[in-house]
Amino acid sequence: MTVTAPPRPRLAWQAYADWFGTARRASDNPSDRHNDKMTTEERVDNPLRAGMRSQRTPEPNTLVIFGASGDLTQRKLVPALYDLALEGLLPGGFSVVGMARRPKSHSEFRSEMKDAVARHSRTKPLQPSAWDAFAANLHYCSAQFTDPEGYAQLASMLEKIESETGCRNRLYYLATPPNYYSEITGRLGEAGLASSDDCWTRIIVEKPFGHDLASAAELNRTLLGVFAEDQIYRIDHYLGKDTVQNILVFRFANGIFEPIWNRRYIDHVQITVAESLGVEGRGGYYEQAGVIRDIIQNHVMQLLSLAAMEPPATFEPDAVRDEKVKVLRAVRPIPPEEAQDSTVRGQYGSGVISGRKVVGYREEERVAKDSAAETYLALKLLIDNWRWAGVPFYIRSGKSLPKRVTEIAIIFRQPPLSLFPSTDGSRIDPNVLSIIIQPDEGISLKFGSKVPGPQAALRIRPVEMDFRYGTSFGVAAPDAYERLLLDAMLGDATLFTRRDEVEAAWAFITPIVEGWAKAQPPRYPNYEAGTWGPDEADEFIERDGRKWRRL
Amino acid sequence: MAEAVDGVEALDEFRAILGGEARSVDVVAVEQELTQLWKAAAEDTAEGRSVVRACVLNLVAYATGDDVAQHINEVISQISSRHPSRSIVIVADPQAKAAQLRASISAHCQIPTEGGKQVCSEQVTLHASGAAVDELHGTVLPLLIPDLPVFLWWHDEPSLRSHLLQELLDSADRLVIDSADFPSQRAAGALADIQRLTRENDVALSDLNWSRLTHWRELIAQFFDAPPGRQYLDRLDSVSVEIASTHGREADLTEGLLLVGWLASRMGWTLEDGGQQPRGGAVSFALRGAVGPVAVELRPGPAHPGEELYSLSFRAGAEATFSISRKVDDEACVVATAEMPDGAGHSRVVRMDVPSEATLLCDELDMLGHDVVFEEALAQAVQFMTAGR
Numbered sequence: 001m002t003v004t005a006p007p008r009p010r011l012a013w014q015a016y017a018d019w020f021g022t023a024r025r026a027s028d029n030p031s032d033r034h035n036d037k038m039t040t041e042e043r044v045d046n047p048l049r050a051g052m053r054s055q056r057t058p059e060p061n062t063l064v065i066f067g068a069s070g071d072l073t074q075r076k077l078v079p080a081l082y083d084l085a086l087e088g089l090l091p092g093g094f095s096v097v098g099m100a101r102r103p104k105s106h107s108e109f110r111s112e113m114k115d116a117v118a119r120h121s122r123t124k125p126l127q128p129s130a131w132d133a134f135a136a137n138l139h140y141c142s143a144q145f146t147d148p149e150g151y152a153q154l155a156s157m158l159e160k161i162e163s164e165t166g167c168r169n170r171l172y173y174l175a176t177p178p179n180y181y182s183e184i185t186g187r188l189g190e191a192g193l194a195s196s197d198d199c200w201t202r203i204i205v206e207k208p209f210g211h212d213l214a215s216a217a218e219l220n221r222t223l224l225g226v227f228a229e230d231q232i233y234r235i236d237h238y239l240g241k242d243t244v245q246n247i248l249v250f251r252f253a254n255g256i257f258e259p260i261w262n263r264r265y266i267d268h269v270q271i272t273v274a275e276s277l278g279v280e281g282r283g284g285y286y287e288q289a290g291v292i293r294d295i296i297q298n299h300v301m302q303l304l305s306l307a308a309m310e311p312p313a314t315f316e317p318d319a320v321r322d323e324k325v326k327v328l329r330a331v332r333p334i335p336p337e338e339a340q341d342s343t344v345r346g347q348y349g350s351g352v353i354s355g356r357k358v359v360g361y362r363e364e365e366r367v368a369k370d371s372a373a374e375t376y377l378a379l380k381l382l383i384d385n386w387r388w389a390g391v392p393f394y395i396r397s398g399k400s401l402p403k404r405v406t407e408i409a410i411i412f413r414q415p416p417l418s419l420f421p422s423t424d425g426s427r428i429d430p431n432v433l434s435i436i437i438q439p440d441e442g443i444s445l446k447f448g449s450k451v452p453g454p455q456a457a458l459r460i461r462p463v464e465m466d467f468r469y470g471t472s473f474g475v476a477a478p479d480a481y482e483r484l485l486l487d488a489m490l491g492d493a494t495l496f497t498r499r500d501e502v503e504a505a506w507a508f509i510t511p512i513v514e515g516w517a518k519a520q521p522p523r524y525p526n527y528e529a530g531t532w533g534p535d536e537a538d539e540f541i542e543r544d545g546r547k548w549r550r551l
Numbered sequence: 552m553a554e555a556v557d558g559v560e561a562l563d564e565f566r567a568i569l570g571g572e573a574r575s576v577d578v579v580a581v582e583q584e585l586t587q588l589w590k591a592a593a594e595d596t597a598e599g600r601s602v603v604r605a606c607v608l609n610l611v612a613y614a615t616g617d618d619v620a621q622h623i624n625e626v627i628s629q630i631s632s633r634h635p636s637r638s639i640v641i642v643a644d645p646q647a648k649a650a651q652l653r654a655s656i657s658a659h660c661q662i663p664t665e666g667g668k669q670v671c672s673e674q675v676t677l678h679a680s681g682a683a684v685d686e687l688h689g690t691v692l693p694l695l696i697p698d699l700p701v702f703l704w705w706h707d708e709p710s711l712r713s714h715l716l717q718e719l720l721d722s723a724d725r726l727v728i729d730s731a732d733f734p735s736q737r738a739a740g741a742l743a744d745i746q747r748l749t750r751e752n753d754v755a756l757s758d759l760n761w762s763r764l765t766h767w768r769e770l771i772a773q774f775f776d777a778p779p780g781r782q783y784l785d786r787l788d789s790v791s792v793e794i795a796s797t798h799g800r801e802a803d804l805t806e807g808l809l810l811v812g813w814l815a816s817r818m819g820w821t822l823e824d825g826g827q828q829p830r831g832g833a834v835s836f837a838l839r840g841a842v843g844p845v846a847v848e849l850r851p852g853p854a855h856p857g858e859e860l861y862s863l864s865f866r867a868g869a870e871a872t873f874s875i876s877r878k879v880d881d882e883a884c885v886v887a888t889a890e891m892p893d894g895a896g897h898s899r900v901v902r903m904d905v906p907s908e909a910t911l912l913c914d915e916l917d918m919l920g921h922d923v924v925f926e927e928a929l930a931q932a933v934q935f936m937t938a939g940r
């Protein structure tokens with residue numbers, strides 16, 4: 001009789017390695033090839049797993065979605081689950097219980113979900129027999145999140161399902177407005193649903209995780225009053241993206257980058273998260289959040305920590321997260337008094353994006369006519385550690401910019417001596433390594449090369465060496481939520497944020513927001529939709545003798 | 552003046568090649584012609600987008616006859632998005648009297664994503680007949696791009712007597728075959744020969760017939776990933792496999808035997824007695840596992856368009872049964888069912904498309920090193936086949 005297999009920390013690394021297969025193939029290093037050998041010696045609990053791509057399927061479990069009629073559930077969660085089921089990646093004996101306020105029958109719930117899956121699944125058309133089999137395990141429980149009765153009802157529903165599947169592993173997913181996170185957590189604890197003796201119970205918490213340091217810490221306290229840290233999975237869906245995971249592979253699976261990945265060779269780093277869309281009907285939320293909470297505090301800080309972290313000793317969840325949090329802690333704080341000068345805020349006015357007229361932020365639905373929410377932010381941050389001291393990281397992110405692009409660009413220092421006198425007054429461009437995360441994911445390196453010609457005067461022009469994958473190579477990548485849901489069921493927390501990471505990120509962000517609150521807001525709107533943000537942002541970086549990359 | 556005319560012609564010509572046409576070239580000038588093609592492509596900014604020549608591996612394909620060559624062209628064009636490669640397609644007619652060699656070049660281009668770059672890869676086709684076939688390696692080897700892995704896809708039953716095969720194996724990293732195309736009475740011998748040959752040359756081996764099993768193996772393994780299923784794995788005492796007849800042919804057992812070979816090699820089952828022949832075309836084997844005997848049976852099942860494996864079932868005494876079977880009313884799906892005591896059983900429907908040849912090949916091209924699990928499964932399967940005769 002075997003017992004539950006312990007979480008296999010190799011899994012995450014395995015997936016990275018698989019994923020990066022394409023790129024690695026280009027190098028034909030014999031030692032590499034040896035590593036590629038599928039080993040049969042590897043100790044797997046299930047002997048049939050030797051040499052297989054996926055190392056195991058999750059144990060049978062029941063996923064309880066709080067907020068089961070919401071937008072997130074319909075657009076992301078249930079379609080992701082269906083796609084996983086279709087691929088056979090979900091275990092037999094997997095069920096879903098959806099919980100929300102409005103009363104409806106199981107079959108009404110199923111048919112709503114069927115429409116949602118038909119619209120949003122990445123595999124079309126809907127496969128009727130696979131859907132029917134999947135839908136048979138969908139259940140609905142209607143209750144107010146504040147009502148203890150509802151949790152009793154949930155408990156008896158779970159009991160009934162589990163008596164059929166014989167398995168009591170549970171995964172809760174908080175897909176509700178954030179003000180219910182604490183309430184639900186507390187009620188689950190009260191109802192005795194937060195743990196069980198011989199099975200696992202886990203909880204996934206959606207973003208936003210708090211709105212400042214105090215509220216995030218408070219939410220952590222509430223969660224930790226009921227669940228243990230290793231039961232809590234805080235989602236940042238950026239981490240579920242293949243290309244984000246690839247930052248680690250790129251840095252640590254290739255020998256040539258790590259030696260130059262430091263202050264000695266790097267002049268500065270630019271991280272850009274640009275969106276070409278406006279707030280798209282989420283004005284109410286955006287008014288409270290602004291780009292600093294919507295993108296910077298979570299996604300950008302994650303990108304930053306992956307790009308700047310030290311190599312972890314192993315690819316186990318905590319080893320990786322230990323290194324990530326060290327970076328966040330080493331970020332030099334921007335105190336409230338400096339917030340105004342160290343950042344540039346913007347808000348878009350009306351304009352034209354890709355030939356389409358768009359309204360200004362203040363004309364969007366559920367946005368105040370004199371709103372002070374920022375839809376653009378540029379800032380400079382410094383990391384005070386041996387690797388990065390003195391290397392500025394310039395961050396910019398905004399809505400209604402000319403195009404959608406997320407990239408990390410490493411701008412290298414100029415060579416120590418300029419051997420080649422410039423003839424036309426232009427200086428030689430620095431080397432740039434850019435890691436493009438979306439939409440056209442890839443890596444490119446810019447370097448100088450001689451313009452052909454017999455002239456005595458050398459002309460040097462930048463050329464680019466490009467490596468593209470994903471969309472341009474026609475592979476449909478799985479959705480980030482598929483990966484993350486599966487990882488949570490498998491108990492692999494590598495791609496989820498830990499308590500200290502969230503709090504460290506808020507500790508950096510909160511003083512900035514406080515500083516803004518005390519100062520006069522900029523005169524909004526200060527950039528036209530379809531442009532690269534306010535002019536002040538250009539002046540901001542030019543003050544340091546640098547320029548934003550043209551993307 | 553003459554130069555300008557040339558320029559225009561060259562431009563039209565390379566556009567035609569990027570558009571999918573093949574162009575005959577002098578065998579000794581292949582490399583030069585390709586260089587010119589990409590140079591012209593790089594300079595053509597007329598449509599405001601650049602063409603990127605991409606290549607991550609060398610793919611040498613061997614085919615006999617133009618029909619097969621045509622089919623290979625299609626497969627390469629489908630995989631070129633995931634594995635842009637330099638492909639060298641050999642179309643051989645060894646039986647012909649006259650020794651002849653002709654070459655042509657062509658390209659495979661992706662439809663570019665909006666605003667993106669157009670990614671293209673190149674193909675050289677070599678038509679050889681008569682004695683020229685045996686000497687072809689002299690033409691192929693210099694065409695390989697240095698420092699990139701070499702995959703040799705032998706779209707034919709490999710013959711140990713082929714001088715060309717021997718020579719190409721010297722430079723190859725992986726040999727790809729498809730044992731589904733081998734006549735079943737010869738499959739055992741052919742597979743055993745190939746395994747020996749690749750071992751001698753230290754070349755990794757792929758059999759597309761094995762890749763067809765990937766999804767099946769995944770579903771089988773899933774039964775035993777977690778308790779309560781796991782405890783029955785060591786107590787399995789019967790395995791039964793149903794083989795469909797495909798394309799109107801008689802059921803071919805090779806794929807099923809590879810599957811049984813895999814189970815036996817993973818579980819350490821050894822062959823006690825084998826090949827008790829037909830009871831309605833069924834074959835059975837008596838194996839011995841760690842706990843006791845295991846009875847294995849392969850038998851012909853209903854017809855299925857495209858795939859040979861139709862259903863599997865495993866039993867542990869009277870207690871537990873695990874089965875996977877094509878759905879009768881929806882052939883794209885299978886039903887995976889576990890029946891265990893105390894309500895621990897479950898049943899679900901999983902999509903299982905019959906993978907295309909391009910998909911199978913793609914998976915093999917992902918792999919650089921030896922697939923040890925396959926090689927062990929193959930060794931067992933060969934044993935079963937030999938015993939079965």
Ligand SMILES: NC(=O)c1ccc[n+]([C@@H]2O[C@H](COP(=O)([O-])OP(=O)(O)OC[C@H]3O[C@@H](n4cnc5c(N)ncnc54)[C@H](OP(=O)(O)O)[C@@H]3O)[C@@H](O)[C@H]2O)c1
Binds near residue numbers: 066069071073144145
């Ligand atoms: N939507 C996205 O793309 C997205 C992306 C990232 C993160 N998120 C986060 O995910 C969470 C959910 O977002 P969403 O857009 O899906 O929200 P939503 O569309 O507003 O859905 C809210 C859900 O909660 C239920 N609910 C609300 N109050 C309730 C109560 N008192 N008792 C019982 N049920 C109640 C609603 O049920 P009824 O319909 O029955 O009222 C509905 O199912 C939010 O925290 C959001 O920040 C969303």
